[in-house]
Amino acid sequence: MPLDLPALLAGVGIVPATYLLARRLLHDKNAALMSAAVSAASVTLIDFSVSARGYTLMVLVSLVVFALCTKVQQCGSEATWAAIALASAFGFAVMPTMLFPYATAMAWTVCSTALSKSRSLGMVIKEIAITSVCTVVLAVFAYSPAMLRTGPKSIGAN
Numbered sequence: 001m002p003l004d005l006p007a008l009l010a011g012v013g014i015v016p017a018t019y020l021l022a023r024r025l026l027h028d029k030n031a032a033l034m035s036a037a038v039s040a041a042s043v044t045l046i047d048f049s050v051s052a053r054g055y056t057l058m059v060l061v062s063l064v065v066f067a068l069c070t071k072v073q074q075c076g077s078e079a080t081w082a083a084i085a086l087a088s089a090f091g092f093a094v095m096p097t098m099l100f101p102y103a104t105a106m107a108w109t110v111c112s113t114a115l116s117k118s119r120s121l122g123m124v125i126k127e128i129a130i131t132s133v134c135t136v137v138l139a140v141f142a143y144s145p146a147m148l149r150t151g152p153k154s155i156g157a158n
Contacts, residue, residue, distance in 0.1 A: 004052035011049025011056040015040045017063035024070040054094040061091035062101035069109045072127070073118055081131045088131075089138030106132070 015036050022028075022035035039045060048055040068084045071077075091098035106128050113124045140147075 004050060007052050007054070007056045008049050010060045011045060013060045014045060014056060014063065017060055017067065021063050021067045021070070024067055057094045058091055058098055058101070061087050061094070061098065062105070065091070065102065065105045066108070069105050069112075072109060072124070073112055073116065076119060076124065076127050081127055082134075085131045085134040085138060088135045089142060092135065092139035093142035102135070 018039040019032045019036035022032035026032060064087050065084055068080055071080050088102050109128065110125060113119055114121050
């Protein structure tokens with residue numbers, strides 16, 4: 001399997017993920033189609049898709065996490081929170097800079113919940129804390145082979 005195949009597949013996956021997120025946020029099929037078209041035609045995303053780097057994987061995971069966060073606002077099912085933790089841990093394993101989209105998604109979830117008052121804010125914050133701990137544990141587990149072989153300094157020195 002060529003090294004750039006995961007980046008290419010993730011780049012292709014960004015288009016339907018963009019559609020899904022836009023459809024959930026905007027509740028408009030035409031706007032979601034336009035969003036997907038813009039992501040499909042993005043020169044930067046096309047470049048990332050063929051560069052065999054983790055950028056497209058991180059973008060795809062970020063879109064999935066945001067889409068899952070929209071679902072959490074209606075009902076905070078444990079399965080959805082588990083999916084957020086797994087997807088986020090995968091994103092952290094691909095690139096440590098997943099911290100920025102993850103923190104943004106969690107902050108957006110708190111703010112959206114506070115504004116919509118659809119669920120208890122305290123409960124959502126508690127669920128975010130539990131999900132964050134699970135995400136950290138899974139990410140550390142994913143990095144453990146590298147940390148055992150070269151030490152934890154190699155992870156931060158990247």
